[in-house]
Amino acid sequence: MATLLHIDSSLNGDNSFSRKVTATFAEEWKRANPEGRYVYRDLDADPIPHLNADAYYGFSAEDPTPAQAAANAVTGPIVAEAKDADVILLGVPMYNFTIPSTLKSWLDRLAVVGAFPQDENGKTGLSDKHLVIATSRGGSYLPGTPRASWEHQDSYLKSFFGFLGLTENLHVLHTEMALSHVVPALFEFKHIFEASHGEAHEKARELAARTPVAV
Template sequence: MATLLHLDSAVFPQDSASRAITAAFVETWREQHPGGQVVYRDLAADPLPHLDATAVSAGADDALRSKLAAELAGADAVLIGAPMYNFSIPSTLKAWLDQVIIVGHNVGADSPVTGTPVTVVASRGGSYAPGTPREEFEFVQNYLEKVLTGMFGVEVDFIVPELTLAHSKPEMAELIPLADASRAQAFTDATEKAKALAARLAA
């Protein structure tokens, strides 16, 4: 029985591209794993405390950090909704990372989560793709790929719906067709990646 750890971090519960796409991923996952388990954390609705000196000193002996690390270690796959806020990840997601990364417990070559597949839905209001004017401002994929592989040795894959603000910003109106295409592709990617991952874990 496979377990999926699902994290959402978008501030708004409705009209969130990252939440809609992670939900589509989870729906397909459940179809493929009717007897499986999904462990869900809504980091916006139920934010974790920022890391403090007491928690750092306690490490894996801290009750919350130990629980979060156990959730991660117990997952066969991880799904993260990570919208871009001010060119980076939401602070609530950063708080989860700070709490769950425990040096001497789950970091390094012997990490219990090494090789775990992690799918990140990295939505963003504009375009930060290679070759675009704001390419150098992309700190969501760059950061998460580095921290997750560097600390845990996991396999990171991205789904990237872009131009999510096109429908609400008059100055972006001409980009609506590109935004719609990107959103549609993201939903297709979510379904296909969930199916492929389910098949991989069932093999």
């Protein structure tokens, strides 16, 4: 049975563009996989505690201390959900040129010692997953734009998941110029928002309609 793990992190609730795109993907995926399993985390509503030494070292401890065991009770389900998923779907707003700290806390749990060890071929339990990232950002950071070098959102996620062995089957759906309706200096770029957000929904539907292992 195919499993979709859907993670949202925007603080904007129903007004969030990244949430709208992930919702489109999830809806279409469920339609295409009526028997599929769907797991959801809202990191804004239910944030994960920051990483500490008990969490980082405790996951691989043979005889965890009570504090490590308590931390492992948080980390264990997060790692298991990622291991069990065929498709991981992330809703990622840009905050201060990078990802939300709530999402960083989730990533930190995936990277604790012992969670995703490499096998002899350099593969991990994440290598065969499909990763779909729906970004939203107030400005535009695509290659060739003036602030392209300020982008530490999807480039960061690519590095992170590459470090954990997931280098293929990675799709990024961008919503650019999300603030072009509220910031006067960006009004002239509304068309970029409309086009990119429309395309993100379209790509989300198209990707989700394919079977989970062929995303």
